[in-house]
Amino acid sequence: MLSGKRILLIIGGGIAAYKCLDLIRRLRERGAAVTPVMTRAAAEFVTPLSVSALAGEKVYTDLFDLTDEAEMGHIQLSRVADLVLVAPATADLMAKMAQGMAGDLATTLLLATDTPVMIAPAMNVRMWEHRATQRNLEVLKGDGVSVVGPNDGDMACGEYGPGRMAEPLEIVDAVVGALADGPLHGKRIVVTSGPTHEPIDPVRYIANRSSGAQGKAIAAALRALGAEVVFVTGPADVAPPDGVEVVRVETAREMRAAVLAALPADAAVFAAAVADWRVVGASDSKIKKVAGALPTLAFEENPDILAEVSQMTEDRPGLVVGFAAETNDVIENATAKRTRKGCDWIVANDVSPATGIMGGSENAVTLISDTGAEAWPRMGKDAVARQLAARIADALV
The missing domain is CATH 3.40.50.10300 (CoaB-like)
Known part of the structure; x- marks a missing residue:
């Protein structure tokens, strides 16, 4: 269903980052190529080695890596994908996206891209329900960013409610719906x-x-x-x-x-x-x-x-x-x-x-x-x- 499609996967720094290992596998099962980008905080939850092994590609982490810039500049990296997927999209990442900030590789890619963007939010229920996060969400939707989740569920912090990142197969379904040139396209x-x-x-x-x-x-x-x-x-x-x-x-x-x-x-x-x-x-x-x-x-x-x-x-x-x-x-x-x-x-x-x-x-x-x-x-x-x-x-x- 995703044969020939390339996903630029930006992994944010939250406990839900562990789900991205399965997400990468599921996307590749459907024919997609996955280019992973990790924030520094993401590396506190999953290792770049694990992500790279599952994606079969190099993990990008540093905006100022002269070797990578010589091979593929960050502007090009942001535009060769068919979809930019942010998972987990933390409250911090959503705020930076809404404000157009570009302080690291992940946010620079998001600001420089002309590719469709999808986010899978994940955060504490109180952070999700905070008026600032909801304002940022509306800004992002207004900018054309599509959203999958979050779900209700148990949190790592022990609370329960909305804020749990959508499951990998739910995200895959959303990606397929956004990219697959199915027989009902245009209907x-x-x-x-x-x-x-x-x-x-x-x-x-x-x-x-x-x-x-x-x-x-x-x-x-x-x-x-x-x-x-x-x-x-x-x-x-x-x-x-x-x-x-x-x-x-x-x-x-x-x-x-x-x-x-x-x-x-x-x-x-x-x-x-x-x-x-x-x-x-x-x-x-x-x-x-x-x-x-x-x-x-x-x-x-x-x-x-x-x-x-x-x-x-x-x-x-x-x-x-x-x-x-x-x-x-x-x-x-x-x-x-x-x-x-x-x-x-x-x-x-x-x-x-x-x-x-x-x-x-x-x-x-x-x-x-x-x-x-x-x-x-x-x-x-x-x-x-x-x-x-x-x-x-x-x-x-």
């Missing part, structure tokens, strides 16, 4: 995911059961094939994938507005479990429990986003894919849904309790199109996503 695809929450009062709501895991996997698989993905997600259990445009919503009406705002698009995949109904006149204050008295709730229909987009006369995506989670008569109900909504494909799955699929890591789906129903074997949700993404690529290219 814009909208993906909806997760549940919607329809309020009863400020503390209660109705919703469908959905973790958002399948929608996330689909968005990541499409991004890996080169697509520009707009990921519209309800309040899901899983974090959104890296490398996509994330639009967070709560209700079905908010999701509808976000989808329409994302059009036009080449394709739309509606994997979200949108609530069919909402409460009429949701209370602005908590409804108090009164002994012997039950509240009366009236419902009204939510907008049918799939049907509305499928039946558009203008800005309709070239391919509209819906999902149908059924507990009985799966194929019959899903086929009828496809006809009723007017979408091109329906991905049907049996979520009856006996299957154990609802909330699990696997899925067993049937792809229903105008050519009939094609049953896929039970497999992990990531595998389902890759297979569906490949089919979408075949249809669009």
Whole structure:
């Protein structure tokens, strides 16, 4: 996937630097060449010898190395790569990047480059949440720097929260999405995911059961094939994938507005479990429990986003894919849904309790199109996503 691509990897001085050893290996497995640059602080956590051995290339550390300048000047070094990747991007490195400082080799390369830059932040949770770091992050995003992570997790300092560097395979996926000339390069695809929450009062709501895991996997698989993905997600259990445009919503009406705002698009995949109904006149204050008295709730229909987009006369995506989670008569109900909504494909799955699929890591789906129903074997949700993404690529290219 990265054959012929060169990554200039700048390793910052944080405990997460140890992950870069695996990151280098994973990048090279996919065909990339990795040129490593280490800050002086990085060498306190991993040795240049280890980094060089895994990269198969010399490690650059010193801005004023006359031998290296004779062989490859720092300006050239910053421009021969297809991507400059900073991992870990410490709070200090991010601040220096945002201010345009150039006091060592790493920061000079970053200031001198006209190559796309990606950072994988890693730091203590309090440092990550500090207003100065968040200001620097917004400056870097405004400068066109892409960001992968950080994740929530345990810190080396004993604290827990956001600031943990993304795992090597997550970073690799983001790099592939940024560089791979996949079959969906240049295509814009909208993906909806997760549940919607329809309020009863400020503390209660109705919703469908959905973790958002399948929608996330689909968005990541499409991004890996080169697509520009707009990921519209309800309040899901899983974090959104890296490398996509994330639009967070709560209700079905908010999701509808976000989808329409994302059009036009080449394709739309509606994997979200949108609530069919909402409460009429949701209370602005908590409804108090009164002994012997039950509240009366009236419902009204939510907008049918799939049907509305499928039946558009203008800005309709070239391919509209819906999902149908059924507990009985799966194929019959899903086929009828496809006809009723007017979408091109329906991905049907049996979520009856006996299957154990609802909330699990696997899925067993049937792809229903105008050519009939094609049953896929039970497999992990990531595998389902890759297979569906490949089919979408075949249809669009």
